[in-house]
Amino acid sequence: MYEERPALLDGAVLWTRTAGPAADGVRPVLPDGCMDLIWADGHLLVAGPDTRAHVPGESAARYAGVRFAPGDAPGFLGVPAHELRDRRVALGALWGEAEARRLGERITEAPDPAAALDEVVRRRAADAPAPDPLLRAVADRLAAGRAVAETADAVGLGARQLHRRSLDAFGYGPKTLARILRLQRALALVLSGVPYAEAAVRAGCADQAHLARETRALAGTTLGAYVASVAEPAASANSETPEPSGSRTTA
Numbered sequence: 001m002y003e004e005r006p007a008l009l010d011g012a013v014l015w016t017r018t019a020g021p022a023a024d025g026v027r028p029v030l031p032d033g034c035m036d037l038i039w040a041d042g043h044l045l046v047a048g049p050d051t052r053a054h055v056p057g058e059s060a061a062r063y064a065g066v067r068f069a070p071g072d073a074p075g076f077l078g079v080p081a082h083e084l085r086d087r088r089v090a091l092g093a094l095w096g097e098a099e100a101r102r103l104g105e106r107i108t109e110a111p112d113p114a115a116a117l118d119e120v121v122r123r124r125a126a127d128a129p130a131p132d133p134l135l136r137a138v139a140d141r142l143a144a145g146r147a148v149a150e151t152a153d154a155v156g157l158g159a160r161q162l163h164r165r166s167l168d169a170f171g172y173g174p175k176t177l178a179r180i181l182r183l184q185r186a187l188a189l190v191l192s193g194v195p196y197a198e199a200a201v202r203a204g205c206a207d208q209a210h211l212a213r214e215t216r217a218l219a220g221t222t223l224g225a226y227v228a229s230v231a232e233p234a235a236s237a238n239s240e241t242p243e244p245s246g247s248r249t250t251a
Contacts, residue, residue: 004067008122011069011131016114019061027229028053030187030219031180033139033170035073035081037091038065039117042108044091044100046077048084049171051180053220064107064114066121070139070177071169075129076121081171135169138162142178145185145204183218186211191230196223 004015031050038045041060074081079094092100103120110116134155141151151174152162163173170177186203190196200211215223 007066008118009066009068009072009125011072012121013067014114014118015063015065015067017063017065019063028055028220030183032184033070033143033177033180034067035077035084035171036065036067037073037077037117037121038063039104039107039113042104044104044107046073046084046089046091046094048087048089049081051086051172051176052218054086054088062113064117066117069131069136070143070181071135072131074169075131076125078128080168082167085171132165132169135165138166138174139170139177139181142174143181143185145182148174148178179214180218183211183214187215187219187226190223190227 002015002017004013006012007014029047029050030053033049035049036047038047040063043060047054047065068076071081077084077094090100091103094100107113107116107120134157137155138151141154142148146154148162149159152159155162157165166172166174166177182204186199186205189199189202194202196211197208200206200208203211205211205214212223215221215226219226221229
């Protein structure tokens with residue numbers, strides 16, 4: 001079962017996931033421009049920004065994660081986002097094994113590991129560099145469907161400078177981030193019942209065929225297969241919340 005709620009850190013999401021029977025399967029994680037810090041049965045790992053669908057492997061029974069807003073995690077973690085692109089990395093590789101083990105044990109021993117993880121992130125973020133408001137503006141504008149060139153002009157950056165700073169903040173250039181966020185907008189519309197062709201245009205694609213190509217390229221599936229993968233778990237268990245495209249579990 002998957003659940004999420006706003007995290008203590010501004011703009012972040014706290015999520016939990018309990019592994020179900022192996023027969024239930026695990027949905028691929030779609031690119032969303034975000035990075036996560038994940039507790040998995042006592043172990044801490046970082047999910048970097050994805051450029052393609054990632055299929056998690058079940059190796060733990062319980063998960064809790066904090067999903068950072070696009071561009072916010074690198075300052076917290078102390079590493080440029082592009083170094084973690086399409087990777088799942090143990091936190092010990094970034095912060096040292098002793099520190100990662102200490103934090104993992106602290107979270108595991110807490111009555112509510114998810115709440116403990118949330119508090120750890122909040123406290124450590126207070127001592128980390130604050131997110132760059134300019135890069136937040138870039139992410140917000142691209143999420144709203146603004147063009148990359150228009151966004152660069154609005155924030156006062158040249159194309160090369162925007163690309164370089166986007167690599168550090170998001171893990172990829174602004175054009176890739178714009179494509180990923182556009183696909184997320186389109187899929188949200190489709191899941192809300194909007195017809196494919198209308199969802200494509202409203203999200204910023206040229207037409208339904210364009211959206212179909214982007215879904216295959218970034219999500220590794222078809223629109224119909226994606227909708228079915230979301231609908232099946234919702235129909236099979238009324239008490240469970242289906243896992244959204246952005247949730248990350250194991251390496």
